[in-house]
Amino acid sequence: MSGFSFRVEHPAPAGAARTGVFATPHGEVPTPAFMPVGTHGSVKGVLPSALRPLGTRMLLANAYHLHLRPGEDVVRELGGLHAFMGWDGPILTDSGGYQVFSMADLARIDEGGVTFKSIVDGSPVRITPARSVEVQAALGADVAMAFDHCPCDPTDRAAVREATERTHRWLDACVRRHRELGGEDRGQALFGIVQGGAFEDLRRASVEAVCAHDLVGYAIGGVSVGERREDMRLALAAAAPGMPADRPRYLMGIGTPRDFFDAVEAGVDLFDCVTPTRHGRTHQAFTAGGPRNLRNAAFVRDPRPLEEGCDCPTCTGFSRGYLRHLCRTGEMLGATLLTLHNLRFFHRLLDRIREAIPAGRLGALRREVLDAFEAGRASPEAPLSDA
């Protein structure tokens, strides 16, 4: 694992939760950690220089989107993804499997890969496992993800089985291409992705197949599809225990405060989700007292910070009344300020989780955080949509 290592620092006194440090060529990431999403190589509305003070240590970007625009060759010519987007910390690129299946118009899948229409100009695009590895090698993130087949309905057993088994064969191809290109020696790790939908036996079989490859880390995929919390818990319970304890476990596309506790308790180390950034742009905020919809008239004359005690630039500089005004007038700054706060909220929550684990306080923290957060849902200030 040249340039890469993962050391567990504090396993919880009971249970599977642990803190650790994931070391990459671009720096160390204390885990459990949340990775903000910069789909096109930009965390929407936020300067990269603003991310580190919020607590961001590692970012996610999307190989599918960057392949379509501007193209991985352009990113490589401009110095690779770190230089391109002005972020010198660790980066992980999603392979595009999820996007191909969830967004592509008329995607056609065969044993060799996927052919789909570009969402940009409708032109045909072909991605194979080897091609995905090549694209990500050109982008140059610290971590590349295997190209997987993410089943659309995690409860359709036949479809899940087929997709999961294909994912395993594609992983073989990804690992082969990754090694041909130099493996970790060129500064990029490959993570395999466990599929298996909402089926315990398929998840366990997938863990066995995926973890048979000696990889720097492993991910649990397909849990943000459908978004049923029980499916996620089942997938975690079936998959996490069989994944090697000395490698980082990454739960893809998750989540919410409750999800973090569920997953950390199952031994997960890494997360990514668009929630804090997307919700910020739609004027929804995460606070200790529950979700808040900043378009709400209740905030018009509210002089308080969005969240009392929060140390983010939004809460230390502006009132709820001002944020509400920005949201109502459609000012870009409203989206940016709410995104900054939401990211800080996520990072602070993970900070507290990292402190609670070695102290044996994770269960107490869970109750404290979720009780206050859930109680806030009943507030008239809560958002309309689920946060």
Place this chain on the structure above:
Amino acid sequence: MSGFSFRVEHPAPAGAARTGVFATPHGEVPTPAFMPVGTHGSVKGVLPSALRPLGTRMLLANAYHLHLRPGEDVVRELGGLHAFMGWDGPILTDSGGYQVFSMADLARIDEGGVTFKSIVDGSPVRITPARSVEVQAALGADVAMAFDHCPCDPTDRAAVREATERTHRWLDACVRRHRELGGEDRGQALFGIVQGGAFEDLRRASVEAVCAHDLVGYAIGGVSVGERREDMRLALAAAAPGMPADRPRYLMGIGTPRDFFDAVEAGVDLFDCVTPTRHGRTHQAFTAGGPRNLRNAAFVRDPRPLEEGCDCPTCTGFSRGYLRHLCRTGEMLGATLLTLHNLRFFHRLLDRIREAIPAGRLGALRREVLDAFEAGRASPEAPLSDA
């Protein structure tokens, strides 16, 4: 002028140009100075903490827009405009005269004021000179502008004469109300506005009427209407010499690099314009080598900073290729980064003008800057629209 002063530091060895310092209750502004526009109490896409490093010393906000949303009473309750928007430097509020006449649907004007439909909800709104002063007093900027009648067509003599004479009568009412509310003793100055369109005699008569009031500063209005450079030059030549040399002269709604030189040479001290921010949002950049349209395919693989030698966060952190990518994918960060650069470009230009004046180099600087900028217009990388 309690809390306010204007001292001319260096009159140019020849001509009317001068450098000075305009002192306000919220700090000093070295002049000539450019004020970025924060219409709704936010410079679009830019955190206030990012403005000072760009060189911003004073901001403009719009009383008309803030009156409609969130209402001046809300701003006052939330601590006044400085606290509301998180900017502790000087602020000037435009009175709304220009907006009422240029944007209001079915504005009806009479001797007492203007009645128009709100652009927000269509409800009827009445603004009189006294009301405008009250609104601005509640907002609490350092400088309030008189409520003027800005003629739509600066070349329609009868209309300009009528609007200009009404502006003088309204100024009497504004000054009266401003004094009743405590005048400068409550930390807010009132600037009068000279009208007179493209007519030399009307401009001169307007200077005489407006400057008969002993005010902290005086503005030249109505020059950004119609946007004919010759009208602006004529207005400057007719108005500026008669305006008191010991008070700041503010040219409203201007401009471009060429405008700055024209106006500074005529003795203007303050400027505001939406150009750097609006152009930033439409992906047009000001550079020493001329305007640039960042959507242009020429930039796809361009590793250079937007402007060589520029010290702004955009030019020191990102390539043209990355900016082009952000613009093409519609990422918010593209608009923000171009806005940051454009503001820095404007402030740097004013910095250079302030240095050139005492050195007797203003004419040389004008040729140097405008020759390079105009030559760049012929570039295939220049924007489609006029910058």
